[in-house]
Amino acid sequence: MGRDPKHDxxxxxxxxxxxxxxxxxxxxxxxxxxxxxxxxxQARFRAMKAQGGWAAVCTEYCAISPDSxxxxxxxxxxxxxxxxxxxxxxxxLAHEHGALAGCELHHSGVxxxxxxxxxxxxxxxxxxxxxxxxxxxxxxxxxIRRVQADWAAAARRAREAGFDIVYVYGAHSxxxxxxxxxxxxxxxxxxGGPFENRxxxxxxxxxxxxxxxxxxxxxxxxxxxxxxxxxGVELDEGLAFVRAADxxxxxxxxxxxxxxxxxxxxxxxxxxxxGWQLEWTGRVREATAKPIVGVGRLTSPDRMAEIVASGxxxxxxxxxxxxxxxxxxxxxEEGRYDEIRECIGCNVCIPKSDPGGNVGCTQNATAGxxxxxGWHPERFERAANADxxxxxxxxxxxxxxxxxxxxxxxxxxxxxADAEAEIxxxxxxxxxxxxxxxxxxxxxWRSIQxxxxxxxxxxxxxxxxxxxxxxxxxxxxxxxxxxxxxxxxLNRVTHRPIPGADASLPHVLTPEQIxxxxxxxxxxxxxxxxGEGYFVAPGLAEKLAADGYAVQLVTCLxxxxxxxxxxxxxxxxxxxxxxxxxxxxxxxxxxxxxPGGAVGTDELGDPVELDADAVVLxxxxxxxxxxxxxxxxxxxxLAAEGIEAxxxxxxCVAPQLIADCIFDGHRLAREIDAADPATPLPFLRExxxxxxxxx
Ligand code: ADP
Ligand code: SF4
Numbered sequence: 001m002g003r004d005p006k007h008d009x010x011x012x013x014x015x016x017x018x019x020x021x022x023x024x025x026x027x028x029x030x031x032x033x034x035x036x037x038x039x040x041x042q043a044r045f046r047a048m049k050a051q052g053g054w055a056a057v058c059t060e061y062c063a064i065s066p067d068s069x070x071x072x073x074x075x076x077x078x079x080x081x082x083x084x085x086x087x088x089x090x091x092x093l094a095h096e097h098g099a100l101a102g103c104e105l106h107h108s109g110v111x112x113x114x115x116x117x118x119x120x121x122x123x124x125x126x127x128x129x130x131x132x133x134x135x136x137x138x139x140x141x142x143x144i145r146r147v148q149a150d151w152a153a154a155a156r157r158a159r160e161a162g163f164d165i166v167y168v169y170g171a172h173s174x175x176x177x178x179x180x181x182x183x184x185x186x187x188x189x190x191x192g193g194p195f196e197n198r199x200x201x202x203x204x205x206x207x208x209x210x211x212x213x214x215x216x217x218x219x220x221x222x223x224x225x226x227x228x229x230x231x232g233v234e235l236d237e238g239l240a241f242v243r244a245a246d247x248x249x250x251x252x253x254x255x256x257x258x259x260x261x262x263x264x265x266x267x268x269x270x271x272x273x274x275g276w277q278l279e280w281t282g283r284v285r286e287a288t289a290k291p292i293v294g295v296g297r298l299t300s301p302d303r304m305a306e307i308v309a310s311g312x313x314x315x316x317x318x319x320x321x322x323x324x325x326x327x328x329x330x331x332x333e334e335g336r337y338d339e340i341r342e343c344i345g346c347n348v349c350i351p352k353s354d355p356g357g358n359v360g361c362t363q364n365a366t367a368g369x370x371x372x373x374g375w376h377p378e379r380f381e382r383a384a385n386a387d388x389x390x391x392x393x394x395x396x397x398x399x400x401x402x403x404x405x406x407x408x409x410x411x412x413x414x415x416x417a418d419a420e421a422e423i424x425x426x427x428x429x430x431x432x433x434x435x436x437x438x439x440x441x442x443x444x445w446r447s448i449q450x451x452x453x454x455x456x457x458x459x460x461x462x463x464x465x466x467x468x469x470x471x472x473x474x475x476x477x478x479x480x481x482x483x484x485x486x487x488x489x490l491n492r493v494t495h496r497p498i499p500g501a502d503a504s505l506p507h508v509l510t511p512e513q514i515x516x517x518x519x520x521x522x523x524x525x526x527x528x529x530x531g532e533g534y535f536v537a538p539g540l541a542e543k544l545a546a547d548g549y550a551v552q553l554v555t556c557l558x559x560x561x562x563x564x565x566x567x568x569x570x571x572x573x574x575x576x577x578x579x580x581x582x583x584x585x586x587x588x589x590x591x592x593x594x595p596g597g598a599v600g601t602d603e604l605g606d607p608v609e610l611d612a613d614a615v616v617l618x619x620x621x622x623x624x625x626x627x628x629x630x631x632x633x634x635x636x637x638l639a640a641e642g643i644e645a646x647x648x649x650x651x652c653v654a655p656q657l658i659a660d661c662i663f664d665g666h667r668l669a670r671e672i673d674a675a676d677p678a679t680p681l682p683f684l685r686e687x688x689x690x691x692x693x694x695x
Contacts, residue, residue: 061169226238226280227257
């Protein structure tokens with residue numbers, strides 16, 4: 001089946017300044033944890049997207065000078081020619097695959113943590129950073145000139161490295177936006193006060209960069225046209241800037257939000273629908289006829305085609321959708337719609353990348369593994385032991401992923417068994433939590449791929465015990481039996497159960513009992529007790545509140561759902577729960593649970609009594625490892641049935657993020673023919689080699 005002609009508009013080339021985009025798919029700058037320090041990781045990661053059909057691939061923000069040192073966060077850098085040499089590999093590989101390479105030159109101004117540089121941060125005015133412990137130096141005119149000269153020098157280096165698109169990046173309230181925004185700029189000279197003055201720094205910098213490289217490179221600028229809060233400008237000034245700078249810019253890269261409110265730009269699906277930014281960025285066309293690229297977690301080809309055809313934007317930008325599926329453009333081009341691995345908007349890629357990590361993705365286990373493990377998202381080598389049958393027990397995220405990769409590696413038969421009537425494991429119920437509907441894509445994509453693989457046999461409604469596994473007839477066994485919530489309140493603070501907590505009683509419940517077994521809390525008042533700190537407890541609290549219960553979300557942690565900070569959800573999630581009437585209590589350690597509620601202590605050690613008809617325990621999960629341990633305990637019985645190996649993956653090893661379960665399943669399948677598949681093969685590392693000079 002070819003592509004739908006209505007998507008043809010996405011494959012029309014587009015001129016941006018002196019360069020041409022081959023189609024309308026553009027990987028906007030985004031962090032990965034590689035910077036200029038891991039040039040081969042960086043190059044192979046971006047090149048995979050170039051190969052997957054993106055017309056342009058960009059670096060993450062790329063610091064022009066040491067006073068914009070982002071450490072401990074990892075940014076690309078073009079401080080000197082060595083940095084340029086490091087990034088040249090990215091350009092080379094992007095070009096090999098027909099894509100343009102973009103470099104997001106940036107200076108963070110007041111938002112620069114400078115853990116390496118140590119000297120003061122620079123900013124338009126001496127106003128403390130709204131999210132770091134930094135009070136900057138007010139830039140003197142000489143600082144302004146020097147930073148602008150650094151920008152032009154970095155642009156020349158970018159050109160020498162081979163970049164086609166060079167940015168003057170201001171979005172996310174970095175230095176150019178700090179000059180433009182009255183929130184950061186209290187100057188009274190020609191760089192402060194009226195709009196024309198506040199715009200001066202950005203305009204002059206654009207001019208210098210254009211003079212330096214404009215004949216050879218397309219000039220892009222990234223602007224949050226509305227900060228949706230105080231940390232930038234509102235739409236009227238955003239559009240005024242687009243008008244003022246339009247003659248200097250070849251490509252407008254537009255978004256919303258700010259550094260502190262990045263959650264509104266990289267919006268999680270629990271809070272923002274696909275394309276939400278269009279309400280603001282869709283207005284930029286009023287101010288320019290130049291090419292515009294915008295973002296909004298877009299994965300629907302129909303929606304993308306509508307946007308481009310309407311002329312609102314000319315180019316579809318993507319960070320997360322390009323991580324989840326580097327081959328998204330090629331799949332649309334070839335009409336392979338059912339192979340598109342859609343981003344679920346979980347934002348787990350952010351804590352995987354920052355600070356100083358290695359990008360990872362729930363949907364795409366190969367993201368970040370292109371160089372160090374040599375994994376290609378669409379290519380699978382035939383396994384040396386492909387003549388074997390494999391039995392995967394448990395069809396949750398780990399089991400499904402493992403089965404798919406084993407099948408693609410050509411294993412003779414892959415038998416995927418699950419005790420339940422439907423495959424999916426926890427993905428059968430997680431998407432039913434409020435705001436988690438898009439997460440169903442984890443199951444949907446895998447279910448479709450499993451259905452297409454001829455060497456996969458799905459066996460639902462089959463609960464296997466050790467004997468059943470041994471007698472099944474497969475040579476290799478993979479246990480992917482998942483995990484369960486502790487029913488006795490075992491938790492990270494005391495490492496003990498909570499007296500009186502017993503989920504076999506009517507007034508004590510676990511998440512699975514509610515979501516899978518249909519157990520209902522008695523009475524009306526419910527305490528949801530969270531020791532985990534992520535999405536399950538808030539999800540249950542919202543669900544029970546929507547069902548009419550009076551809910552208190554109580555946590556032994558210092559904050560409600562601290563991990564959600566890392567996925568940019570915490571603040572808005574807490575506000576939403578508050579608006580839904582959910583009581584929120586932090587730092588409460590429960591010491592006993594009973595039919596009338598629970599007692600405990602607060603942060604100061606004072607006693608607390610919580611009146612409730614039921615307590616939901618979201619304290620910690622435990623691996624379902626009994627089957628695996630029983631199988632491993634009797635090697636003779638395995639040998640007697642011709643079983644060569646028994647492995648385990650996912651939550652059955654240790655309860656972990658869905659992303660990590662999928663990664664684990666993928667990893668085992670990629671290495672199923674290694675000498676010892678249970679132990680991951682070493683991965684490549686990039687390290688500067690020590691030279692003992694000047695000692
Ligand atoms: P993970 O996140 O590690 O993939 P899940 O908890 O989502 O794990 O999924 C585990 C799956 O394993 C569930 O669907 C469960 O029904 C299934 N399962 C657990 N034990 C058995 C068993 N003995 N036989 C068959 N299926 C099992
Ligand atoms: Fe999308 Fe989640 Fe993957 Fe990030 S980790 S790209 S949000 S699926």
